Amino acid sequence: GQSLEQPSEVTAVEGAIVQINCTYQTSGFYGLSWYQQHDGGAPTFLSYNGLDGLEETGRFSSFLSRSDSYGYLLLQELQMKDSASYFCAVRDSSGGGADGLTFGKGTHLIIQP
Amino acid sequence: AAGVIQSPRHLIKEKRETATLKCYPIPRHDTVYWYQQGPGQDPQFLISFYEKMQSDKGSIPDRFSAQQFSDYHSELNMSSLELGDSALYFCASSSQGAYGYTFGSGTRLTVV
Numbered sequence: 001g002q003s004l005e006q007p008s009e010v011t012a013v014e015g016a017i018v019q020i021n022c023t024y025q026t027s028g029f030y031g032l033s034w035y036q037q038h039d040g041g042a043p044t045f046l047s048y049n050g051l052d053g054l055e056e057t058g059r060f061s062s063f064l065s066r067s068d069s070y071g072y073l074l075l076q077e078l079q080m081k082d083s084a085s086y087f088c089a090v091r092d093s094s095g096g097g098a099d100g101l102t103f104g105k106g107t108h109l110i111i112q113p
Numbered sequence: 114a115a116g117v118i119q120s121p122r123h124l125i126k127e128k129r130e131t132a133t134l135k136c137y138p139i140p141r142h143d144t145v146y147w148y149q150q151g152p153g154q155d156p157q158f159l160i161s162f163y164e165k166m167q168s169d170k171g172s173i174p175d176r177f178s179a180q181q182f183s184d185y186h187s188e189l190n191m192s193s194l195e196l197g198d199s200a201l202y203f204c205a206s207s208s209q210g211a212y213g214y215t216f217g218s219g220t221r222l223t224v225v
Contacts (some may be wrong), residue, residue, distance in 0.1 A: 045213030100158030
């Protein structure tokens with residue numbers, strides 16, 4: 001089975017930088033994804049790491065260390081609209097076909113002015 | 114750009130009734146996924162289809178079934194509804210090899 005651990009809540013100030021960590025235990029590993037979800041909204045894909053290292057997409061970056069079973073999402077220049085829940089997720093099985101994702105419990109990011 | 118379309122947006126059913134949720138994936142996406150998300154919970158994978166064939170199965174109750182049709186739309190059928198089935202149900206689609214899934218806006222099911 002798969003399990004992912006991430007903090008339940010993180011608070012940061014507008015304009016600052018915040019890092020959301022994710023550790024995972026999986027029977028197989030086929031990449032770590034990050035999704036953003038606003039209250040009552042749909043999850044939105046942010047980034048994917050299949051290999052070790054940093055992936056940058058605008059204000060968002062994601063990092064993966066497969067040897068440490070660890071990744072993080074970095075959000076820079078925080079804006080009030082970044083207040084949302086952030087989920088890390090891994091593929092659920094063999095990596096072939098239409099594998100479902102197993103999500104972490106989500107991190108509620110609170111942005112203060 | 115076209116998104117994943119789900120209908121209905123809201124649905125209220127009584128216990129033991131049946132519900133059908135519909136999903137229309139993004140054109141040319143060949144894979145559809147269904148997820149259930151309870152209040153304050155993470156999305157739980159239910160089932161997926163690739164090219165109209167069931168591909169992967171998660172924590173889908175036996176009371177639920179799903180299929181994908183020739184036009185690639187998918188339906189989730191839920192029978193003998195229970196209070197605990199009240200949740201947001203998301204459909205997502207992707208194309209093979211894509212890293213990210215595109216989620217629809219969800220159907221909020223309330224069982225009373």
